Amino acid sequence: MTQQTAKTRPDDSGPTPGRSAAKVARRLQLIDATIRCIAKHGLSGTTIAKVSDLAGTSVGLANFHFDSKERLFEATLLHLAHEQRGIWQARAADPSLTPAERLLAIVESRFDSRICQRRKLAIWFAFWGDAGARVIYRRVVADLDDERLDATVAILTSLGAGAGQAMADPRSAILGMEAFYDGLWLNMLLYPDDFKRLACRDRAIGHLAALFPAVFSGGAADPLPTPLLDQEADDA
């Protein structure tokens, strides 16, 4: 109602290439400020004034671009969700991958350096932890979560009998796997000294290999191969 100009350009590319590009950049600038603000001050401490200050804009601009604070949060969540989707789909897209390798690729993408940044992890748990924000999360991200879940179930199903007794209920097995990754995420956020990204990735892979010994690392696998700390220079 406020955005669309019915006369000049009815198509979705915006009024003008230059304008719409600048508009997207502005929105991204505000979304980035929102991410940093939530990470630093928490959801309850995130105000339009602080976000605007971090973005270096006036207080009115956020409402101009997103209509309301809640819509700004929706856009922020959607931005991160799409970033994640792009990453796991790119990793799993390679047609030369076997089903097992594709499953591994999706699991590893949850520990990609672009995703496992404290700043971004803070956003997910901010929304998961707040009763009011959870309904926003479901409205915005539920479909994308289901998409990844379905893709993973499909791969697991294609693994067939080689997957062992976890195949009795593939969906349930995958839900359990994802729960483990969620727990690793949480502990990366809470205790970054004890939970480094690469060590968590290895833990996740070890867990996967323990679930499907016949598929990964050829035969009886160790439940937790090398649960040690890594010292790679990660994000701040």
Add this chain to the structure above:
Amino acid sequence: MTQQTAKTRPDDSGPTPGRSAAKVARRLQLIDATIRCIAKHGLSGTTIAKVSDLAGTSVGLANFHFDSKERLFEATLLHLAHEQRGIWQARAADPSLTPAERLLAIVESRFDSRICQRRKLAIWFAFWGDAGARVIYRRVVADLDDERLDATVAILTSLGAGAGQAMADPRSAILGMEAFYDGLWLNMLLYPDDFKRLACRDRAIGHLAALFPAVFSGGAADPLPTPLLDQEADDA
């Protein structure tokens, strides 16, 4: 400074038995209202006015008993943390338990029906998810968390060589276990239909048995024995 009356009674039992008992009951009433309020409205949506309304008291009473909103939150957190400590310590106290059984008891206590209530899980993730609330959490609960961690490490160490290669770094192994339980908690909160309490408890036990096949279920264990849903009537 505001509570202690230096003249009438210097001991810690309070001014009078009747009075102090009523006082404790009032504080508990406010803490319970706080729990329900955070669970329903989130941390950001929890106000003194709403808490007071849920407790059926005036707005001034919360500040009278807890001095500030932040201290009320601290008291709420401390209440839940002590409840948890009481439960796992009671379960693990039985001197007739073997080390392995005691380890199992501590793990199972995380899925006790008194602990795994949506209302209470919501509190933990509310504090974990908010950057501002995390510093409160650390200040209040860190010691109690460490206490359980240390107790678990001690048991694992006493298991000795029977624990397999997870013994290479007991602390790391236990941190990984706890991360999994955290993830199950999160999914119990987010998706209660897919993650029932007893099923999660069984998942946790299965994971434990996979980590220490020589100790639990005598010999090579299944990574995930029966990851199915249960249909016990739990809390609301």
Add this chain to the structure above:
DNA sequence: TGACTTATTGAATGCCTGTTCAGCGAATTT
């Protein structure tokens, strides 16, 4: 250039917040 649309500003508005405090009834003490 001039007409027009879009982007941005920041002061103003009204609501909601946590906290304070004077007052009061009841319990307790002297």
Add this chain to the structure above:
DNA sequence: AAATTCGCTGAACAGGCATTCAATAAGTCA
């Protein structure tokens, strides 16, 4: 019985909040 403390109330207060909007700048088009 009188004095005093304690528990509790709710109106009052000051500060912070999201949102609005008139004014203005910048960009686009005819």
